[in-house]
Amino acid sequence: MNKSKVYLEKVEANLAQYNAKLAGMKAKTAEIRADMKLEYISQMESLEKKRDSFAVKYGQLKKSNEHAWDDVKTGTENAWNDMEESIEKAISRFK
Numbered sequence: 001m002n003k004s005k006v007y008l009e010k011v012e013a014n015l016a017q018y019n020a021k022l023a024g025m026k027a028k029t030a031e032i033r034a035d036m037k038l039e040y041i042s043q044m045e046s047l048e049k050k051r052d053s054f055a056v057k058y059g060q061l062k063k064s065n066e067h068a069w070d071d072v073k074t075g076t077e078n079a080w081n082d083m084e085e086s087i088e089k090a091i092s093r094f095k
Helices: 003-031 034-063 066-093
Strands: none
Touching: 003 034, 003 066, 034 066
16 A cells, blocks of 8 residues: 555544544533533634635645645645644633
């Protein structure tokens, strides 16, 4: 199996975990205090936008050729790190 295929499979697994965390957060919306609910919903929308932005970069990575792979991979990793940091902050804030 080539290196890019292994990397793409790893990203897909990580994205599935992210989506599971996001779904878990959505499920907790009913448990959030009324005064925090708007902020929580706003945070969820922001996380979904980051996920959607990452999905675009990931799509570009999947379509890139050998010559563009490293550049696109770097952009994808930056988007992933931003997204992952944001969800971890949100999870810890609303625990």
